Amino acid sequence: MTSDEDSTTEPPRTSRAAAKAERRQNLIDATITSIAKYGLSGTTLARVTDIAGTSIGLANFHFETKERLFEAVLTHLADEQRDLWQNRNLDASLSSADRLMAIIDSRFHSRICDRKKLAIWFAFYGDAGARDIYRKVVGDLDDELLEATVAILKLMIDEGGYTGIDPMETALALEAMYDGMWLNMLLYPDEFKRLDCRRRALQFVSAILPRHFQPATDRD
Structure with a gap:
């Protein structure tokens, strides 16, 4: 028994x-x-x-410790955004425009543009003591995303025969625009809606790369 x-x-x-x-x-x-x-x-x-x-x-x-918890929060948010654009870019048949669009869409996806999550990013941006945690956790993602954007832009410039466009400067301008849109969504949610901000980002790249982009209807 x-x-x-x-x-x-x-x-x-x-x-x-x-x-x-x-x-x-x-x-x-x-x-x-x-x-x-x-x-x-x-x-x-x-x-x-x-x-x-x-x-x-x-x-x-x-x-x-609380610091380890903060690191876990940033890792979670960074992985969430990375997965959105990397998973779409696994498709080898995507055009260069589709690949850049995947990055733009990841920045303005409904899961990313949650106001609580946006508040986290700016809390770490603005706190002098927390910036080291940010750089430790998210620095590699920032570099990875910038490098991917620059590579896509180089390809698009060659494909479209564009002149006078610096891919690194354009990528940095895009990053600054994303952050600015996020800040406006956080501070002025009634005036800056997520899909409106996505549309403005698309208007920006359409003006720079008109042979690759046309203003599109909003979509997730």
Whole structure:
């Protein structure tokens, strides 16, 4: 006869891993909510766990420190944006214009342009003490995205026979425009709607690369 201990069915490892990942993501989501409402300085592990409905002990188990939690939040947001444009660019049949459009769409996707998430980016931009965390976590993504944009622009310039266009300067201008649109969406949500900002970005590239782009209707 088997003992009670021997007969106990152990939950599948996948179930435990999924539960652990869910608890971890719950803490990340709670941190996003806290930073958006209280800022970086007002976000503590106690406040995060209160929003998440869990214990500080669990937060310490997953992240050890508030700084590690902040790094996890930035990693989550960066991966979310990277996945949007990289997954589309896996299609080898895409044209150069489609590839640049994938990057533009990733910047103005509904999942990215959530006002709480936008608030996170600007919280890290504006806090002197948090910029090192930003550079550590997101610096590679920024470089990767800039390099990809420059490579696409070089191809488009060659294809279209454009003259007087510097791909690096154009890529940097696009990055500045994205950030400016995000800031306006955060500060003036009634005046700067996500799809309107996407349309303005498309108008910009249409003016520079008219043989590749025509103003298009809004789409996700």
